[in-house]
Amino acid sequence: xxxxxxxxxxxxxxxxxxxxxxxxxxxxxxxxxxxxxxxxxxxxxxxxxxxxxxxxxxxxxxxxxxxxxxxxxxxxxxxxxxxxxxxxxxxxxxxxxxxxxxxxxxxxxxxxxxxxxxxxxxxxxxxxxxxxxxxxxxxxxxxxxxxxxxxxxxxxxxxxxxxxxxxxxxxxxxxxxxxxxxxxxxxxxxxxxxxxxxxxxxxxxxxxxxxxxxxxxxxxxxxxxxxxxxxxxxxxxxxxxxxxxxxxxxxxxxxxxxxxxxxxxxxxxxxxxxxxxxxxxxxxxxxxxxxxxxxxxxxxxxxxxxxxxxxxxxxxxxxxxxxxxxxxxxxxxxxxxxxxxxxxxxxxxxxxxxxxxxxxxxxxxxxxxxxxxxxxxxxxxxxxxxxxxxxxxxxxxxxxxxxxxxxxxxxxxxxxxxxxxxxxxxxxxxxxxxxxxxxxxxxxxxxxxxxxxxxxxxxxxxxxxxxxxxxxxxxxxxxxxxxxxxxxxxxxxxxxxxxxxxxxxxxxxxxxxxxxxxxxxxxxxxxxxxxxxxxxxxxxxxxxxxxxxxxxxxxxxxxxxxxxxxxxxxxxxxxxxxxxxxxxxxxxxxxxxxxxxxxxxxxxxxxxxxxxxxxxxxxxxx
Numbered sequence: 001x002x003x004x005x006x007x008x009x010x011x012x013x014x015x016x017x018x019x020x021x022x023x024x025x026x027x028x029x030x031x032x033x034x035x036x037x038x039x040x041x042x043x044x045x046x047x048x049x050x051x052x053x054x055x056x057x058x059x060x061x062x063x064x065x066x067x068x069x070x071x072x073x074x075x076x077x078x079x080x081x082x083x084x085x086x087x088x089x090x091x092x093x094x095x096x097x098x099x100x101x102x103x104x105x106x107x108x109x110x111x112x113x114x115x116x117x118x119x120x121x122x123x124x125x126x127x128x129x130x131x132x133x134x135x136x137x138x139x140x141x142x143x144x145x146x147x148x149x150x151x152x153x154x155x156x157x158x159x160x161x162x163x164x165x166x167x168x169x170x171x172x173x174x175x176x177x178x179x180x181x182x183x184x185x186x187x188x189x190x191x192x193x194x195x196x197x198x199x200x201x202x203x204x205x206x207x208x209x210x211x212x213x214x215x216x217x218x219x220x221x222x223x224x225x226x227x228x229x230x231x232x233x234x235x236x237x238x239x240x241x242x243x244x245x246x247x248x249x250x251x252x253x254x255x256x257x258x259x260x261x262x263x264x265x266x267x268x269x270x271x272x273x274x275x276x277x278x279x280x281x282x283x284x285x286x287x288x289x290x291x292x293x294x295x296x297x298x299x300x301x302x303x304x305x306x307x308x309x310x311x312x313x314x315x316x317x318x319x320x321x322x323x324x325x326x327x328x329x330x331x332x333x334x335x336x337x338x339x340x341x342x343x344x345x346x347x348x349x350x351x352x353x354x355x356x357x358x359x360x361x362x363x364x365x366x367x368x369x370x371x372x373x374x375x376x377x378x379x380x381x382x383x384x385x386x387x388x389x390x391x392x393x394x395x396x397x398x399x400x401x402x403x404x405x406x407x408x409x410x411x412x413x414x415x416x417x418x419x420x421x422x423x424x425x426x427x428x429x430x431x432x433x434x435x436x437x438x439x440x441x442x443x444x445x446x447x448x449x450x451x452x453x454x455x456x457x458x459x460x461x462x463x464x465x466x467x468x469x470x471x472x473x474x475x476x477x478x479x480x481x482x483x484x485x486x487x488x489x490x491x492x493x494x495x496x497x498x499x500x501x502x503x504x505x506x507x508x509x510x511x512x513x514x515x516x517x518x519x520x521x522x523x524x525x526x527x528x529x530x531x532x533x534x535x536x537x538x539x540x541x542x543x544x545x546x547x548x549x550x551x552x553x554x555x556x557x558x559x560x561x562x563x564x565x566x567x568x569x570x571x572x573x574x575x576x577x578x579x580x581x582x583x584x585x586x587x588x589x590x591x592x593x594x595x596x597x598x599x600x601x602x603x604x605x606x607x608x609x610x611x612x613x614x615x616x617x618x619x620x621x622x
Contacts, residue, residue, distance in 0.1 A: 019158045022157045024157075028069075029070070030068050030070075031052065032061070032066050033054040034052060034054060038151070045154075049153075051152060053150070053151040054149050063150070066138040067136070067150075067155070068105075072133070074103065076160045077130055078129040079124065079126040079158030080099055080112070080158065081125075082094065082122075082124075082125070082155055083122050083154040084119070084152065090119075090144055093120075093142065093143040093151065094141075094150060094151075094152070095116060095140070095143035097114065097137060097140060099125060099176075100136040101135055103134070105133070111175050112125045113175060114177045115178060115179060115217075117143070125506065126176060126506075127176040128173050128472050130163075135157050166469045169513050169516070169518075170467070171510055172510070172511045172516070173469060174488075174509040174510070176507070177507045177509070179505045180217060181202040182202065182496040182504065183198060183493040183505070183507070184563075185480065185561065186561055187233040187559070187560035190558060191249055193219060193220050193249070194484070195218055199215065201498075204498035206497075214254065218252070243260075244258060244259065244303075245257065257301065259303075260279070260294060260296075260303050261304075262286065262292065263285065264279065265282050266282050266283075266320035267282025267319075269567065273327070273592040274347075277298075278332050280322060281320060281322050282319065282320065283318070283319050289319075306350025308345065308350035308352065309352045320388065322336075323335040323368075323381070323565070325371055326593065326596050328404070328592075329593065330345065330347040330593075331343055331405035333405075334355070335381060335400055335409075336358060336364050337365045337366070340356075341357065341400075342355055358398055358400065360413070361396050361398055366393075366563070367381060367384020367393075367421075367564070368425065368436070369400075370426045370427075372434055372460060372571050375594060378401055380400075380434055380460075381400060382396070382421070383395065383417065384396075384421075385443050390443075393420040393439070393440065395416040397413075398412065414463040415465070418456055419441065419452045421440070424437060425437050425481035425491065425564055427482065427483050427489050428483070428571045429483060429487065429556075429611075430556065430603035430614075431609050433460065433512075434457070434460075435456075436456045436458065436465075437489070438453075438455070439564075440452065443476075447502060448474035453474065455468050456468065471510075474494060474504070475491055476502075477563075478493055478495055483601070489510045489512070491507060514608075514611060523610045525610055525612055526547060526548050526604050526611075526612045527546060528613075529545045535620060536619065537592075537619070537622040538595035538622050539588060539590030539595075539622070540588045541585060542588065543583060543584070544584045544586060544602070545583045547582065549582060550612075551605060551607045552573065552605050553573075553574040554571055554573050555600045555601065555602050557569055557571075557598055558598065558600065558601065568598070572588075572600075574587075574588075588619070597620060599617070600616070600619055601617075602615045
């Protein structure tokens with residue numbers, strides 16, 4: 001993990017429409033420690049020049065430290081603002097922390113945890129609304145490791161005028177996870193951890209070209225972007241427009257790769273059936289236009305520019321964030337965001353062939369495309385806007401079916417989403433449904449003004465959308481969402497604009513309805529006891545044993561996400577070829593354009609659709 005660069009920015013946090021700063025009249029506060037002259041009541045005095053500070057003389061008091069606020073009545077609490085000291089000193093800045101709520105002052109429930117950046121800026125932690133009288137902030141570490149202290153200038157509680165108990169039938173959003181960076185991109189590593197990164201600064205993307213640094217954070221459960229054939233995050237372009245960086249989870253370091261032939265930013269990339277990686281577009285940086293395709297060769301660790309493409313000739317932001325899918329025989333299918341779809345041949349000198357229009361759908365910048373059934377070539381496309389920004393988004397939805405490379409794709413129009421969206425993210429789940437998260441109805445970078453807090457769930461069986469429980473945080477420009485091995489979805493990021501009020505250095509985890517019984521209790525999950533082989537080539541037959549009867553399996557490729565693009569995720573539904581008790585034989589598709597090389601999650605689902613925790617598989621280059 002790279003060191004995080006301190007800043008000295010104090011910005012007001014952007015409040016969601018459902019959040020207000022709660023009146024602190026009559027409140028009391030208690031702490032485990034204070035230094036005389038720096039009493040705990042200072043966090044409630046509306047004076048940023050006074051502080052609460054734990055005892056440092058005559059002796060230090062060891063961490064952790066807690067401050068508990070009694071609001072004297074029940075409040076619909078949905079966030080906490082922590083302002084570090086503003087006197088130019090950093091001693092006592094809170095690093096790792098936990099936020100808890102209670103109705104009686106005895107039994108507390110965790111609503112957020114994580115790590116704050118070591119600077120003087122206002123820290124805002126939104127979370128799912130809960131009724132409470134007591135709010136507790138526990139500091140587990142001092143952000144800079146300077147000593148066993150904790151300090152705070154002000155603490156405010158955010159609340160809502162209304163509250164309703166979230167129904168588990170619509171899934172549940174868990175505790176907020178705070179990060180010391182604004183994570184604009186993320187990838188699930190094949191060890192189950194989530195790698196996130198911002199830019200050359202933890203909260204700002206601008207001005208860092210050529211710095212050669214990337215602020216990184218890792219969340220442990222226990223950019224043009226792809227995961228390569230061994231499951232490593234493979235990041236190209238951006239501010240350092242020609243560079244390739246590969247993350248090695250074994251050493252927790254970024255490795256510099258060879259520069260691309262063409263400097264790029266906001267390009268798209270996709271892993272190919274032979275394990276190589278294709279990229280195209282990207283006029284956000286490195287000059288406008290002529291961003292023709294090139295391929296990274298995994299064996300030789302070299303780039304080759306492909307001459308068989310038309311000169312793209314696009315202008316700034318018109319060749320960004322392509323919807324690319326590695327497919328059969330080294331081909332790539334481009335589903336959007338342009339209304340004209342294309343096939344790219346990424347072998348030899350390359351070639352390009354039209355694949356037809358995406359029905360009546362217009363250009364859909366910052367929309368989503370998700371391969372929810374790779375066996376049958378099924379791709380869901382949702383939302384987007386005719387231009388990158390300052391246009392109304394659409395609620396359009398289409399199902400694209402692709403077959404042999406070079407043939408015209410079939411496009412079916414289905415019912416629209418409930419909300420128009422751009423800058424949103426979509427995640428395919430083990431049962432084949434797709435969760436659509438966040439976005440704006442009128443996309444504007446670094447704005448939450450028209451954000452959508454209510455996600456939707458696409459059901460391929462009915463080609464319909466249903467709304468689920470709302471999020472606590474707007475997820476718009478520079479946000480992402482990814483499937484985790486425990487079959488939940490993590491949604492995070494947004495912003496990365498320095499001193500703006502729309503930075504979101506946090507994430508939440510969504511537990512879908514399939515993890516709950518009808519009465520709201522947690523469903524009993526099947527367990528995969530063993531897999532006969534966890535590393536194999538396409539076409540392999542594997543034997544899986546479970547602890548109880550299951551009805552189906554699915555393989556989902558580990559995902560990576562940034563700027564509403566996740567070209568890595570795809571789902572392969574698997575029906576057991578033979579069954580003997582709780583032992584099942586599965587046939588992995590033999591075409592490496594379907595069973596793309598890389599790391600995959602294997603889920604078992606019972607008759608009620610409840611998924612297991614995944615086992616990690618590596619599909620090798622055939």
